[in-house]
Amino acid sequence: MVFLALCAFAFVSAESAADELSVVKVDQCTDGSTKNVKEVRLTHCESLPCNVKLADKPRFEVDFIAERDSDVMRLKVQGQIGQLKPENFPGFKSDACSQMGVECPLVAGKQYTSKSQLTMSPTFPPTQAKAIFKGVDAAGELFCFTVPVELKQ
Template sequence: MAKLLLLLLPLAGLAHASNISSCGGSAQVNTANIIVTGCDQPSQPCIFRKGTMATIKLPFTPTSQISAVKAEVHGILGGVPIPFPLPNSNACNMSGLNCPLVAGEQYTYQASLPIKRIYPSIGLEVKWELKDGDNSLVCIMIDVKLE
C-alpha cells in the first residue's frame, strides 16, 4: 500500500499543476484542450506580454440549444473582478461560433484580447466566461503574469 501511495503522489501533483481551470458553466469543457497564448508551462502562470494580443481557442459542447453567446473577461485582483474590454463581446460574430448552437455538438470559441502597455506588470487570475443571457455557459480561470 505504501508503495502505491508513493507512485500516485507525483500524479496527484500533476492533476493540480494546470494554469487553466474550470470555474463552472453548463457546457462540457476539457481544460486540457484549451489553447491560450503564453501558456507553455502548465505549472507556471501564462505570460501575457504588454503590447501584444492574448489569444484563446476554447472547445466546448453545450448541453442545450443556445441562441446567443456573450463573452466577458475579468482580471481578478484581491478578489475584485476588473473588466477587460474585448474588441468583440458577441461570441456569435467572428469568434468561430455560428449561433444558434446545437446541444451535443462541439464548438470552438476563438478570440483575442489586447494586452495594453499601460497595464501594470503583475500576476493575476483572468476569468474568461461565455454567457447565455445571465447564465454561464463556460467559465475558465487562467493564471496570468502580465509582462
C-alpha cells in the same frame, strides 16, 4: 554575416514560440463550471502562469459542448488582481457568434470552438493576475474557468 543570420533566426524562433497555441490546464470558477469545456489553448502560455508582456496580443481557443439550444452566446473575459473585484477586459468584443467563429444558434450536445485575441494595454500594471473566461447565453452560464497570468513590461 552568419552570426547575424543566426541572431535573426533565434529572434524569429522566440517570437514564433510565444505565438504558438499551447493546451492549458484551467481551473474551474465554481464546482462543475468546466464540465462543458473540452480543451483550452492559449499563446504565451507554455507553462503556468502564462507570461504576457503588455505589448503582446495573446490568442485563445476554447472547445466546448453546448449544454442547451441557444440563439446567442457571449464569451466574457475578465481580469482579477488578488481579491479585488474582477473587471471586464477593456475593448473585448464578447459576441461569440459574430466575433469568434461560433456558429449560432447553438445546438445542445454539439461541440464548438471559440477563437479570439486580446489586446493588452500599456496602462495595465505588471502583476500576477487571474484571467476569467465565462461563456454565457440568455439562460445563464455555459462554462467558466480561470487561468493564472503574469503581466510583464
